[in-house]
Amino acid sequence: MKKEVDEKKTKAAPEKFFAAAVNEYFSFHKQNFRDQDGYALSPSWDAGKRGMEMAAMKKILMTLRGIAEGKGAEWTEERMKADLKNFMEKAMQHRLLKRDFLCCMMNRFKFDILSTAYHPNLSKKILEVWYYEFPDYTRDFEKDKAAAEVIIGFLKQQYVLSSVPWSEDSVVNSAKVIFNEVKQDEWWSKKSLKSISNNLQEFVNKIKSRKNGNSQTLRQGVMDELARRKY
Numbered sequence: 001m002k003k004e005v006d007e008k009k010t011k012a013a014p015e016k017f018f019a020a021a022v023n024e025y026f027s028f029h030k031q032n033f034r035d036q037d038g039y040a041l042s043p044s045w046d047a048g049k050r051g052m053e054m055a056a057m058k059k060i061l062m063t064l065r066g067i068a069e070g071k072g073a074e075w076t077e078e079r080m081k082a083d084l085k086n087f088m089e090k091a092m093q094h095r096l097l098k099r100d101f102l103c104c105m106m107n108r109f110k111f112d113i114l115s116t117a118y119h120p121n122l123s124k125k126i127l128e129v130w131y132y133e134f135p136d137y138t139r140d141f142e143k144d145k146a147a148a149e150v151i152i153g154f155l156k157q158q159y160v161l162s163s164v165p166w167s168e169d170s171v172v173n174s175a176k177v178i179f180n181e182v183k184q185d186e187w188w189s190k191k192s193l194k195s196i197s198n199n200l201q202e203f204v205n206k207i208k209s210r211k212n213g214n215s216q217t218l219r220q221g222v223m224d225e226l227a228r229r230k231y
């Protein structure tokens with residue numbers, strides 16, 4: 001039995017068009033990076049980095065394919081190349097990636113990249129909302145800032161995977177809806193922001209459940225909530 005399981009793992013199909021994607025990445029890297037003598041520079045995939053970089057590229061492709069298929073598009077090699085090139089061009093604008101263009105780094109920040117821009121001050125806005133909603137909260141800025149970054153990453157992921165346009169205001173408003181859900185729960189309202197950031201899906205599920213199973217995006221839920229308050 002164990003042998004059969006091992007054979008299945010060995011024969012598991014790789015991500016579609018993976019080899020072509022690696023070629024695209026190497027070509028893009030050589031076009032945009034030069035050594036000190038001005039020669040095209042290939043990415044460093046030595047023995048220590050190869051496995052990590054291949055795994056990261058696979059995750060990037062899975063995300064891009066998921067977004068394309070979510071829009072009803074067929075995931076062809078041509079589509080993959082176009083989407084990957086667009087992704088890498090956006091990645092070049094990220095302040096942490098323009099010099100260290102590793103697949104593992106691109107995968108780590110892929111939702112920042114896919115949401116078009118990197119917003120380093122957005123976490124401050126999230127904290128301002130949290131501190132306003134919970135004035136008696138005992139602040140720990142470093143831990144709270146890290147939790148805010150987790151919240152931003154989660155919300156960006158929801159927007160990107162749903163192909164919903166986003167802005168700083170929409171992310172802040174989404175956070176407000178979640179924080180309002182927290183305030184209504186006596187147990188959760190006494191927890192740290194870190195605890196909240198680790199259980200975001202639970203709050204999102206509660207918000208969606210009040211829509212009677214409607215699969216609206218969180219952003220749509222935000223707009224409904226704002227309209228309700230205005231009314």
